[in-house]
Amino acid sequence: MPPRPGLSKSELEVARVVWMLKDANVRAVYEALSETRDIDFTTVQTYLRRLEEKGYLNVRLDGRSRFYSPKVRPRTVIRETVDDLVERLFGGExxxxxxxxxxxxxxxxxxxxxxxxxxxxxxxxxxxx
Amino acid sequence: MPPRPGLSKSELEVARVVWMLKDANVRAVYEALSETRDIDFTTVQTYLRRLEEKGYLNVRLDGRSRFYSPKVRPRTVIRETVDDLVERLFGGExxxxxxxxxxxxxxxxxxxxxxxxxxxxxxxxxxxx
DNA sequence: TTGACACAATTACAAATGTACTTAATACTC
DNA sequence: GAGTATTAAGTACATTTGTAATTGTGTCAA
Incomplete structure (x- = not known):
């Protein structure tokens, strides 16, 4: 069992953006997400905060703004997520x-x-x- | 976009049991689920009702009890679910x-x-x- | 015919999720 | 330094999800 609460579908999406950007503030993540999806800046803020609370992201303060970076390796998150899906949808096969x-x-x-x-x-x- | 609301993780699990049993009442589903997981009979009832409401299952009355069977083909549900995951976790690749x-x-x-x-x-x- | 159960139907309810508004603090621009 | 934009931080809130209790109603066995 993962030692962290699982991520919701949308949270995964946001996490992926952070993985791609490596290290990013809310605005950068917001902009990346805006490319494909209509979303509010503060909504992104909320997602990032929750991802941090759940232990998936590190935060660093640079001046007034917070930079988020992966804390758990993508590979790990992917494994946990896919394993869970395989379990529920295919009985583990x-x-x-x-x-x-x-x-x-x-x-x-x-x-x-x-x-x-x-x-x-x-x-x-x-x-x- | 799927013409139905998506299924949650646990709902998927229950749907899979119905697919396997082809046609089953609450008790049968409850028993199958109990093998691997601690769950209440009425919880299963709720899941089945929701699956029906969401348009994933058919219901037939046999005497006083309801028999559930797949309404949407497993293959379709699997496709929608996997596509969604691929979208969010791998940007569609x-x-x-x-x-x-x-x-x-x-x-x-x-x-x-x-x-x-x-x-x-x-x-x-x-x-x- | 009376319990004891089985099942349906309804209702409950906290936690998680998706989504955003509000307020406060700062920084930047004339 | 007054006004505007940016960000942070806190708060909000309806919906969905996970889980079950409750209540009603018929069924069967003794």
Whole structure:
């Protein structure tokens, strides 16, 4: 179990922006989010505050403004989130999700090739006992 | 956009049980859920009612008791759910999720082979223009 | 026919979530 | 230094979610 409260869907979205920006104040996050979505500045403020309260972000004061940066590694958050989804939607089996993705998200030829490479690499580093 | 309100994490879990049972009354769903999770009978009742209200389940009356069955196909719900996650967590790119799954969920040799097959099959039925 | 249960239906209610307004403090601009 | 913009901080508030208690009603067994 994660030692932190989970994130809601929208919170995840905001967290992702911070991951991309590495270190950002409210305005920067607000602007990034505004690209794709109609949202109020103070709403972003609230999200960032909650993300900090929940232990996902660090805050640093620079002058009068607060800069947020990841505290938990994206990879970790992604793992927890995806695991949770797999648990609830597929009873813990990851394969059906893979299958779903492969079948429903029409990948390009290049992407398929990329995938194949990934799998090949896996087989090399196989840690089955 | 889905024409129905989205499902919460727990609602998804309950929906999945109904999918598996195909057609079930509260008790059956309650019993299936109890296997893995401590939950009250009436809580299950509430979830099922909400799932129906949201348009995900059909209800049929058999004697005095209500039998629930899927109204929206699992595949559809899964697509909507996964798409939403991919959107928020990976900005709409499915590949990073695949990559994550392949790297983080140690698949067995058999599963890897299965995956490979899946990909091969894909290439045959390639519908790029 | 009377409990004891089963199930439906209704209601409850705190916590989490999405969304924003308000107020206060500062900084920047003439 | 008065007015304007920026940010922080606090507060608000309806909706959704998770969880269940309560109340009504029929069913079955003794």
């Amino acid at each position: 990851a394969m059906p999700l893979m299958k779903h993705l492969v079948e429903e998200r029409s990948f390009s030829v290049e992407e398929i090739e990329q995938l194949r490479q990934l799998i090949n690499r896996l087989e090399g580093a196989d840690d089955e006992q | 499915a590949m990073p999720l695949m990559k994550h799954l392949v790297e983080e969920r140690s698949f067995s040799v058999e599963e890897i082979e299965q995956l490979r097959q899946l990909i091969n099959r894909l290439e045959g039925a390639d519908d790029e223009q």
